[in-house]
Amino acid sequence: MRRWALLPLMLLAAPASAQTGQALGQTLAQRPPAKTYASICAYCHGHNVGPIILGRKLPVEYIQAMVRAGRNGMPAMRPTEISPAELDALAVWISKAPKDIKEHGQ
């Protein structure tokens, strides 16, 4: 458990190397929001494809609706991909996150 406590800071510093802690034979545990963002959202948003969404104080409900509906070119994410609990945490995290200067959007 101590390892998990360090996660958020580590994730902000280096999202690509964020830990899932998945063990053999176990299903994927609920991911911290920064890891969900790094594993799915960040590949498009802030990376040439989707608009930047961090640091814009987007409303939590709006983010949740976008994730499930997948507007326009954006894929829709099912509850089996981003669980309801993960989405709740993710939407709050994105809404509150500061701008990431390393991101470049369209």
Added chain:
Amino acid sequence: MSGATIDRRGLLGAGVAATIGIAGQAMAQGAVLAPGVSKADLAAALKAMRAVVGDAWVAGDAESLRPWSKSYTPDPTGRHAPVGAVAPENVEQVQAILKIANQYRQPLWPVSTGKNMGYGSTTTAAPGQIVLDLKRMNRILSVDTELCTALVEPGVTYQQLRDYLDEHNIPLWIDVPTVGPIVGPVGNTLDRGVGYTPYGEHFMVQCGMEVVMANGDILKTGMGSTKNPSAWQAFKWGYGPYLDGIFTQSNFGVVTKMGLWLMPAPPVYKPLVVRHKKMEDVARITDAMRPLRIAGIVPNVVLMMGAAYQLAMFHRRGEVTTKPAQVSDEEIAQFAAKHDLGMWNTYIALYGTPAQVAESERIIRGAFAAIDGDVMTQEQMKDNPWFHHHATLMRGGLSLEEVGLARWKGAGGGLAWFAPVAPAKGSETQGQIDLAKQILARHGFDYTAAFAVGMRELHHIIALLYDKSDPAEEKRADDCYRELVTGFGDRGWCSYRTGVHAMDLVAAQYGETNRAVNAAIKQALDPNHILAPGKSGIA
């Protein structure tokens, strides 16, 4: 009988079947029940499934089904939207769901990660099906660091597998298709997808499956039922008829575990791009590449990327042309040159010791110097985003940059892959390009395409990009796709894979005997036809 006729008959059948009485966007688009299934059957089946997996993991109304209904492929009449979704978390639940489906004759549409973008995602080939969403089954069951193998469930994404290997400092590579983070080895292999390292032909490096049959029996292919479990991922063929193939691109069982081989990280990785300036150069690139691929000097699945396809990833159509008609080669060439791209950009990579890589590079440079190709290295391409993208893919790196294609034409996110196959001969290229351009132009679409060279074959990968928010354009895209399938099929260029919207049409091109054999296997293994009727044209 043409596939188009069969489809229209399907629609007529749909017209007389009961529509579901639930108001809402997905349902209102004309979703109908499966043949012989009543509204009460569907409701009872969904209720029984709730008892198996819990309320949270069954969707049965338009609002909760919304993420399962999203698709990039054309569906002008809404016949591909699912009527429900159920998400088991283990094999026992899969068996229980199949039992319910048999009881109510309610067809299921199994998906692994459900992100077969441009081939239908989680939408279904025929109306009235419940998505059997296996994404929650995401256990990595074993990784053998000596044999370099893994055994995974259908919901495991390439991201998860990469994370596991990294977190355990295991120096093995994965091989990903272009949308790696959100898709996984099981679904991609079962659809006979490819990646871009030397392990790019995914079905070749698949080894062992566990399959839940329609009657609930559990089959382990290859060595899976012997007393030495590690042999399961070591030897593909087992004994007797080789069965794994019949569970790819099919609806004969639900694959719940799959083994795959992983490539050891090489000491040296060297990505290269070969640029050619003219559209017609593709024939000589193919002829130069074939012997290099057959001899294994170029070890990876090679992409010959057309400039328009490349540009569509990171740019919008409006930046390249202001005309509504098909974008011209001249417009593309001009824009491409400004961005350090050729008309064809052939991405290859070398893997091995410094001496192996140097010798292969020497041979490759010789072959391409003879046909005026510029062979460029990472150092020369610097931070060129297209080179970076392909250098990432060719080492099994994760990227979603190709999703950008869906924005080429407006905001509507329409994409359908058309992927006919030919022998890897230069003489097979120009005729295909001319035909594709002609058909696409007739319907007002651009030629955004690539070729891929496998072991002996040439895949023509055409991205049909359209604005799905415009219903008229969606209809045109559907018509255009059908004309591509039939026009190419008449010349013997048939698809290796297709979306839910054209499965029947493509299957018809592979011959009546082929269809009859598939139908007989289907009847024997799934007599109630509860598994994905319509998949690959097998009802």
